[in-house]
Amino acid sequence: xxxxxxxxxxxxxxxxxxxxxxxxxxxxxxxxxxxxxxxxxxxxxxxxxxxxxxxxxxxxxxxxxxxxxxxxxxxxxxxxxxxxxxxxxxxxxxxxxxxxxxxxxxxxxxxxxxxxxxxxxxxxxxxxxxxxxxxxxxxxxxx
Amino acid sequence: xxxxxxxxxxxxxxxxxxxxxxxxxxxxxxxxxxxxxxxxxxxxxxxxxxxxxxxxxxxxxxxxxxxxxxxxxxxxxxxxxxxxxxxxxxxxxxxxxxxxxxxxxxxxxxxxxxxxxxxxxxxxxxxxxxxxxxxxxxxxxxx
DNA sequence: TATTTAATTGCAACAATGATGCACTATTAA
DNA sequence: TTAATAGTGCATCATTGTTGCAATTAAATA
Numbered sequence: 001x002x003x004x005x006x007x008x009x010x011x012x013x014x015x016x017x018x019x020x021x022x023x024x025x026x027x028x029x030x031x032x033x034x035x036x037x038x039x040x041x042x043x044x045x046x047x048x049x050x051x052x053x054x055x056x057x058x059x060x061x062x063x064x065x066x067x068x069x070x071x072x073x074x075x076x077x078x079x080x081x082x083x084x085x086x087x088x089x090x091x092x093x094x095x096x097x098x099x100x101x102x103x104x105x106x107x108x109x110x111x112x113x114x115x116x117x118x119x120x121x122x123x124x125x126x127x128x129x130x131x132x133x134x135x136x137x138x139x140x141x142x143x
Numbered sequence: 144x145x146x147x148x149x150x151x152x153x154x155x156x157x158x159x160x161x162x163x164x165x166x167x168x169x170x171x172x173x174x175x176x177x178x179x180x181x182x183x184x185x186x187x188x189x190x191x192x193x194x195x196x197x198x199x200x201x202x203x204x205x206x207x208x209x210x211x212x213x214x215x216x217x218x219x220x221x222x223x224x225x226x227x228x229x230x231x232x233x234x235x236x237x238x239x240x241x242x243x244x245x246x247x248x249x250x251x252x253x254x255x256x257x258x259x260x261x262x263x264x265x266x267x268x269x270x271x272x273x274x275x276x277x278x279x280x281x282x283x284x285x286x
Numbered sequence: 287t288a289t290t291t292a293a294t295t296g297c298a299a300c301a302a303t304g305a306t307g308c309a310c311t312a313t314t315a316a
Numbered sequence: 317t318t319a320a321t322a323g324t325g326c327a328t329c330a331t332t333g334t335t336g337c338a339a340t341t342a343a344a345t346a
Contacts, residue, residue: 122268
């Protein structure tokens with residue numbers, strides 16, 4: 001899936017800012033914050049353009065917005081496993097701050113209060129990613 | 144549990160802003176945003192005092208901070224079911240915006256990628272609360 | 287009760303994030 | 317190639333969160 005195909009499929013024009021954002025997101029597995037996006041192309045686009053473009057891409061279902069428990073925000077591509085699902089499960093590494101989309105779903109195993117209706121469940125798993133675990137204790141030797 | 148007892152138990156002085164915040168939170172089940180807190184005592188305390196007080200109460204484990212998917216923030220009292228648990232499950236009503244702490248725990252039923260370590264799971268359930276459901280279709284009659 | 291001191295508060299200032307209006311520019315359809 | 321539309325940059329503003337410092341207050345002590 002190329003950037004151009006993604007945009008065309010949703011009836012969006014093939015503009016500079018969109019190409020950059022989607023190009024960056026396609027390059028990697030992990031989600032990106034606005035700051036990380038800016039760092040990868042400093043001064044290329046206005047801050048407002050970045051916000052508006054992210055909003056457009058989100059509205060058209062090309063990316064989704066992830067809010068972490070420190071209320072920082074990241075954006076990730078909608079991939080196949082996002083189709084038709086209201087469930088979002090993300091992994092946040094407390095060491096390197098990376099965020100990944102996970103495929104499994106989460107379950108809430110208690111009853112909701114009487115009369116309450118569930119629409120969707122948003123799950124964030126906090127932990128440490130494999131790369132940071134390796135960095136913390138090389139060759140399985142505890143420090 | 145009175146406000147004074149709560150504060151004394153954590154070695155905190157019995158000050159005006161703390162008494163107001165905890166008083167408001169004790170009155171209700173649901174979490175409150177900074178705006179809601181300000182509305183209940185306009186101009187009584189400076190905005191900065193409010194922030195600092197909320198931070199102090201959070202640091203001492205008296206309240207906890209809840210970040211919703213629209214990155215708004217609410218605060219709720221730590222009650223008994225929060226003791227010793229890294230799990231936070233909250234219900235957010237999309238109609239009235241109320242947030243409740245739930246007692247059940249959530250499970251993630253797929254494997255994490257190899258080498259990843261889970262530390263905690265944060266769950267937000269989006270839905271409609273009982274009061275809003277009743278308001279939407281009184282006497283079980285669908286509109 | 288008066289005094290002391292350490293913690294709390296208010297104010298001013300600032301930073302980051304997010305939003306809107308408007309003019310200018312670029313994309314794409316004709 | 318040229319219109320029409322959509323996207324972009326700039327100016328400006330709102331909200332949320334932070335810090336430093338001086339003034340005030342709680343509560344411990346005399």
